[in-house]
Amino acid sequence: IGVVKIGGAVGNDTRPLLDDLARRVGRGERWVVVHGASGVTDSLCELAGVACRYVTSPSGYRSRYVGPAQRALFEAAALSLSGRLSSELALRGIAAPVLRPDSVPTVRAERKDLLRAVEGGRRFILRDNYSGTVRSVAGETLEATWRSGALPLLPPLAFDEESGLNLNVDGDRLAASVALAVDADCLVILTNVAGLMEDLSRPESLVTQAGLDEWEALERLAQGNMKRKLLACREALEGGLARVVLADSRREAPLSHAVEGGGTQLW
Numbered sequence: 330i331g332v333v334k335i336g337g338a339v340g341n342d343t344r345p346l347l348d349d350l351a352r353r354v355g356r357g358e359r360w361v362v363v364h365g366a367s368g369v370t371d372s373l374c375e376l377a378g379v380a381c382r383y384v385t386s387p388s389g390y391r392s393r394y395v396g397p398a399q400r401a402l403f404e405a406a407a408l409s410l411s412g413r414l415s416s417e418l419a420l421r422g423i424a425a426p427v428l429r430p431d432s433v434p435t436v437r438a439e440r441k442d443l444l445r446a447v448e449g450g451r452r453f454i455l456r457d458n459y460s461g462t463v464r465s466v467a468g469e470t471l472e473a474t475w476r477s478g479a480l481p482l483l484p485p486l487a488f489d490e491e492s493g494l495n496l497n498v499d500g501d502r503l504a505a506s507v508a509l510a511v512d513a514d515c516l517v518i519l520t521n522v523a524g525l526m527e528d529l530s531r532p533e534s535l536v537t538q539a540g541l542d543e544w545e546a547l548e549r550l551a552q553g554n555m556k557r558k559l560l561a562c563r564e565a566l567e568g569g570l571a572r573v574v575l576a577d578s579r580r581e582a583p584l585s586h587a588v589e590g591g592g593t594q595l596w
């Protein structure tokens with residue numbers, strides 16, 4: 330059993346993963362696909378004339394402010410991307426239903442109504458936020474999907490009972506929670522770079538492997554969104570997952586490359 334997360338930022342490629350996944354699933358392997366939606370959300374917000382706002386939390390993580398309008402656009406963008414991936418897998422002979430958390434019991438969220446932020450040394454709070462953190466994953470729904478011969482496909486959304494809405498959740502952390510819920514052998518996070526780099530401008534500076542005991546040094550290398558990605562990796566490993574791989578979505582057979590030891594191998 331494996332979980333693969335494909336990045337949603339500009340610069341990610343989904344075609345190599347879909348080809349690779351279709352081959353592996355065709356051989357009987359069980360995977361769950363989780364995807365991000367940051368790039369499509371940003372373009373949809375721009376078209377709709379809705380501001381995209383990113384803030385940094387007091388603990389140093391960058392996150393998106395999700396007001397009511399941004400939430401609706403994020404949901405639409407995420408579901409349209411899920412639909413596209415599902416159609417492209419169908420073309421390759423793989424049934425991959427989109428598991429919408431508001432219609433199928435899959436992922437539940439805890440809403441972060443108040444978003445704490447720091448800008449220029451000043452702390453403030455943004456209200457009316459509609460992003461959340463994953464509270465639970467229904468592993469039995471994913472297992473039922475496999476039993477029916479299909480590949481579960483999850484958008485970066487989680488259902489919040491209180492508001493009755495799908496909230497925006499971080500795709501990497503969602504993938505980590507899913508991997509723990511289905512007791513996966515590995516979690517593969519594919520992104521628009523080769524893995525964790527010591528210096529983004531030097532391809533040869535790729536960190537090829539590291540363990541939880543070296544985490545502080547790893548965290549010092551990461552900036553921006555990579556910090557949150559490392560948090561997701563740590564949550565998965567501390568939760569008991571044996572292996573997490575950060576690897577490149579743009580190369581051919583990216584999943585096989587990651588499973589066979591490529592990218593940044595974390596344990």
Ligand code: ADP
Nearest residue numbers: 336337338520521524525526550551552554555
């Ligand atoms: P995705 O949508 O694929 O999850 P993100 O934009 O969230 O992509 O995260 C990947 C980005 O993290 C890279 O494009 C890179 O700019 C940034 N990054 C920051 N520090 C590092 C680092 N040390 N190694 C690799 N990437 C890094």
